[in-house]
Amino acid sequence: MTHESYGTYGSGEAYGSGEAYGNPEPYGDGGPDGPPDAHADASAGSPGGFGGDTYRPAYEALADRTTQVSQTTLLSQAPTEPLLPRQQYVQGVEGVQGPVVAPAVPVEAGAAAAEARTGGRAEARRAARRAPRRRGTTERADPLRRLLPQALVVAFLAGGTSAFVASDKAIELTVDGKPRTLHTFADDVSELLAREGVRVGPHDVVAPAPGTPLTSGDEVAVRYGRPVHLTLDGQRRRVWTTAGTVDGALEQLGVRAEGAYVSTSRSRPIGREGLALDVRTERSVTIMADGRARTIRTNAATVAEAVEEAGITLRNQDTTSVPSGNFPRDGQTVSVMRITGSREIREEAIPYEVRRTHDPSLFRGTEVVDRAGEPGTRRVLYLLRTVNGVKERPRRMGAEVVREPRAQVVRVGTKPRPDSVKGADHLNWSGLASCESGGRPSAVDASGTYGGLYQFDTHTWHSLGGSGRPQDAPATEQTMRAKKLYVRRGATPWPHCGAHLHG
Structure with a gap:
């Protein structure tokens, strides 16, 4: 084959010629009567090109091999863990992860494929040798146009799949003691809980804490808080616990459960709604x-x-x-x-009252009893107790009146007494009083017989119109009655001090 014919074969016009592509002549022989095409026979079943074309450029075969190697590499890098739904939708042909993207096929490749199907490839080559020679720029640009789309597809699949695998994490999430393994693209604990629809409140516990970064293989645990209306040794309060059972709650709250009374079974589970618990420690x-x-x-x-x-x-x-x-x-x-007791009834006197009325016919300081008073009687019930052998003070339990008391009635004189007595007013009565009693109206001698300013005895006092005892009467009354006594008997009633009357 001359250089000129080779250049003609490489031209896009001869290779993509509609005449050659549409030739009904069977692909692989020289014509109806001619011998079979040696090139077609030699390339039958070749894995390198379209229909086994031995004249296919080397860079086309290289591109196909690069695609196959990239796909094989991607299959070896695919994760062995169970795939998530978001991963499964990109499961492509031959197990390659990622959306199936059909590579852009150049026009020449399409023509070659059509020729392979129609069997007119040999005729196309012969036509290419007969075609006029074109410039070499078309020959060089045509393979680049075919290679570039395929290389871009391979790079996209390799890079995207690597990023996909690197972002995916296998995490064990335990919510209230129920574990499950999942794959996630979440960057931290907060994002993981949000994606999984796990809501936490101020009384819930998350470990590790929300916001902690995640790496593949991490374990995240969530325990929900439960309200407990706890009555501990008579003291009521509301507490929160993340324990799932009563026994766990007692341990978490620091309650000494040994020997304690618990109002419910210690193995009873605690729901999210909580429960009421009565505990009495030993x-x-x-x-x-x-x-x-x-x-x-x-x-x-x-x-x-x-x-x-x-x-x-x-x-x-x-x-x-x-x-x-x-x-x-x-x-x-x-x-x-230890208490022993008995009851006792006692009779007690009820004091009477004194009712006084004014009597203008009586001198002042004079009282007359019209009716004497009488005390009443009542019965009182007392409780007598002995505590541990010691008697206590009687306790009054009740009382009833047996006889009502009768009041005493007394008349009190209001009539003024005369201060002068004819024949005795000019005497020194203060000197006599000083000598007899020291000038004290209530003075009484040692024997109790004489009393008052002038030391009257009771008999003499009454004979002069006085009542009661002389020492209880006002000083003016005592002086008035002393004057009357002097008119009757002179100074003889006062043998020692009578001389002071004239002093």
């Missing part, structure tokens, strides 16, 4: 009874239950130093009081 309580101390460990709810657990029986009026309904505290001492 406490040490000392019971003092009958002169003996008993210390017990108990989770009783009341003092009465603790006393009963200590083997002590309360009888009749027996009671405890702490109210029986109180919650027993750790280290508390409770005393049992």
Whole structure:
């Protein structure tokens, strides 16, 4: 083959000629009568080109081999983990991941394929040898146009698949104790939870913390918070726990569960809605009874239950130093009081009242009793108790009146007394009083017989119109009656001090 014919074969016009492409002559022989085409026979079944063309340029075969090697490399790099739906949709031909993209096929390649199907390739080559010689620029540009689209497709598939595999992460996500393995493109924990529709609140726990970057093989755990209405040793409060059972919640809250009373089964699961829980921890309580101390460990709810657990029986009026309904505290001492009691009825006098009325016919300082008073009587019920052998002060329980008291009626004089007595006003009565009593109206001698300013005896006082005792009367009345006594008897009633009347 001459250089000229080779150049003609390489021209786009002769290779892509419509005449040669449309020639119905069978591909691979020289004509109806001619011998078979040696080139066609030699290239039959060749993997390098269209229909086994031995004259196909080397760069076309190289491009096909590059495509096959890239596809094989991509298959070896494909992840062995289960594919996510977003990965499966790009499962391509022969297992290559990524969208199936048909490479751009040049016009010449299409013509060659058509010739391979129609069997007119030999005729096309002969026509190309007969065609006029063209410039070599077309020959050089034609293979580049065929190679460039294929190279771009291979680069796109290789780069995109590598980025796809690098971004995919295998993560184990455990939500409330239920684990599952998944593939994700999330960059951190927050994005992962958002993509999976897992919402967390202020009482929920996420480990690692939201915002932590993710790498393939990481484990993410989410525990939801649950409200617990806890009554612990009589104290009520609302707490939150991420434990899934009552036993786990007690451990998480730091409640000493050994020997404690729990209102529900400890293995009971706690739902998202929470539950109400009554817990009484075991406490040490000392019971003092009958002169003996008993210390017990108990989770009783009341003092009465603790006393009963200590083997002590309360009888009749027996009671405890702490109210029986109180919650027993750790280290508390409770005393049992043995009580015996009886009732007693006593009669008591009811004092009478004194009613005084004014009487203008009586001198001032004079009182007359018109009716004497009488006390009444009432019956009083008392409770007598003995606590642990010691008697207590009687407690008054009630009373009833047996007889009403009668008031005393007294008339009190309001008439003014005369201050002068004829024949005695000019005497020195203050000197006499000073000598007899030291000038004290309430003075009484050592024997109790004489009293007042002038030391009257009771008999003499009454004979002069006085009432009661002289020392209880006003000083003016005492002086007035002393003057009357002087008119009757002179100074003789005062043998020692009478001389002062004239002094």
